[in-house]
Amino acid sequence: MRLRKKTVGNVKQNTSCEEKLEVKFIDCYKGSGVFAVGSIAKGKLLTHYEGELISKEEGNRRHESYSNRDGSFLFFFKYKKKNFCIDATHSSGIGRMVNDNHKKPNSKVVVEEVDGHPILSIYSIRLIHTGEEICFDYQDPSVPWRKVCIDKVDT
Numbered sequence: 103m104r105l106r107k108k109t110v111g112n113v114k115q116n117t118s119c120e121e122k123l124e125v126k127f128i129d130c131y132k133g134s135g136v137f138a139v140g141s142i143a144k145g146k147l148l149t150h151y152e153g154e155l156i157s158k159e160e161g162n163r164r165h166e167s168y169s170n171r172d173g174s175f176l177f178f179f180k181y182k183k184k185n186f187c188i189d190a191t192h193s194s195g196i197g198r199m200v201n202d203n204h205k206k207p208n209s210k211v212v213v214e215e216v217d218g219h220p221i222l223s224i225y226s227i228r229l230i231h232t233g234e235e236i237c238f239d240y241q242d243p244s245v246p247w248r249k250v251c252i253d254k255v256d257t
């Protein structure tokens with residue numbers, strides 16, 4: 103996952119809507135995902151992408167050393183013109199379970215600052231209905247499942 107667009111903001115002490123989120127198994131290919139158990143208005147803080155804050159270089163090193171499954175919890179982003187990564191491999195946060203959707207995302211990740219450190223917050227970008235899967239755009243065209251979708255359309 104990457105964050106290429108400039109989405110840096112200051113934390114406004116928002117309380118998150120985590121009580122309206124649940125993790126559910128989807129299928130063997132996609133694994134689990136995060137779903138809304140109540141309707142959520144546009145612009146709400148859903149949760150954070152919690153994990154260990156590391157440099158981009160350390161993120162790349164871990165990417166090489168992790169198995170495919172573990173490596174999928176590395177989130178690369180820019181903060182104050184420097185490149186960072188949050189490694190959520192060992193996090194218990196729900197944010198790490200949000201899946202990719204580049205066509206119709208209903209949330210987005212914003213880099214915010216707390217005590218001089220960057221954090222990743224996930225906000226709803228439209229009204230989210232009960233039962234909907236929470237998803238944001240990973241901004242990584244190379245992810246394999248997007249190719250699977252294109253192949254399905256083409257054939």
Ligand SMILES: C[S@@+](CC[C@H](N)C(=O)[O-])C[C@H]1O[C@@H](n2cnc3c(N)ncnc32)[C@H](O)[C@@H]1O
Pocket residue numbers: 131132133134135174175198199200201202203247
């Ligand atoms: C940050 S994890 C999200 C949680 C994951 N689904 C799980 O059960 O652990 C990212 C991984 O989820 C899967 N994933 C995310 N979005 C997907 C999508 N749109 N289609 C298929 N798999 C997806 C991929 O395996 C990806 O490496």
